[in-house]
Amino acid sequence: MPPAGPGVGGPGAGADPEPGASAAASRLHLRAADIKQYMYCPRIPYYTYALPLPHRSSRKMEYGLEEHFRLERLEKRRRLSRYGLEEGERRFRVALDSPRLALSGVLDLLITTRLGRFPVEFKFSAGGPRLNHKYQLVAYALLVEDCLGCAVRAGFIYLVPSQQIHPVWITAEAREFCHRVMAAIRDSVARPGLPEPTRHRARCRDCEYRRFCGDRL
Numbered sequence: 001m002p003p004a005g006p007g008v009g010g011p012g013a014g015a016d017p018e019p020g021a022s023a024a025a026s027r028l029h030l031r032a033a034d035i036k037q038y039m040y041c042p043r044i045p046y047y048t049y050a051l052p053l054p055h056r057s058s059r060k061m062e063y064g065l066e067e068h069f070r071l072e073r074l075e076k077r078r079r080l081s082r083y084g085l086e087e088g089e090r091r092f093r094v095a096l097d098s099p100r101l102a103l104s105g106v107l108d109l110l111i112t113t114r115l116g117r118f119p120v121e122f123k124f125s126a127g128g129p130r131l132n133h134k135y136q137l138v139a140y141a142l143l144v145e146d147c148l149g150c151a152v153r154a155g156f157i158y159l160v161p162s163q164q165i166h167p168v169w170i171t172a173e174a175r176e177f178c179h180r181v182m183a184a185i186r187d188s189v190a191r192p193g194l195p196e197p198t199r200h201r202a203r204c205r206d207c208e209y210r211r212f213c214g215d216r217l
């Protein structure tokens with residue numbers, strides 16, 4: 001079992017989704033990364049799905065891709081005791097697709113031991129794990145359960161700059177909140193008009209959609 005760690009905040013802890021997706025939007029197929037992005041700024045999934053716009057890779061994204069490959073090579077040589085787990089199987093870049101959830105994504109790492117399966121997301125940001133990272137991980141846990149037919153009780157966020165590994169418990173509240181965020185994304189895409197921007201202006205600095213947000217230039 002992973003060591004006891006922080007759970008995931010319940011409803012109200014992060015974005016403030018309002019459920020009530022229209023019938024047209026209810027089956028919009030999302031990616032697990034959309035949950036992270038919506039909680040970062042509600043406009044990003046809107047730009048992705050309602051107004052597909054050309055966008056260029058940000059410096060952060062390019063750096064992240066290079067680092068992912070380097071990290072995979074390192075991780076293959078490391079022991080799972082770093083996660084508080086006994087030895088097991090490691091699979092990198094696991095593609096998951098659930099028609100039932102209308103959700104898909106490519107998970108960074110899936111650890112399988114005799115105690116169960118544990119999704120792992122690699123993050124390259126400084127500081128502690130962020131709420132949007134945690135709920136992206138919860139979305140991957142839902143995908144693992146649905147695609148591989150098993151229960152997922154916990155996963156991990158691996159913060160690459162600090163080499164810290166944070167366990168995240170996949171609680172009933174976390175699952176419920178993740179479903180609410182997905183409903184809110186589908187609803188916001190179906191509604192006319194641009195969603196409100198994030199309240200955190202600093203997030204606009206490195207955003208690849210910045211040039212489309214006239215109120216944030």
Ligand code: SF4
Binds near residue numbers: 041198210
């Ligand atoms: S520039 Fe700012 S408001 Fe616009 S999408 Fe990016 S984070 Fe959101």
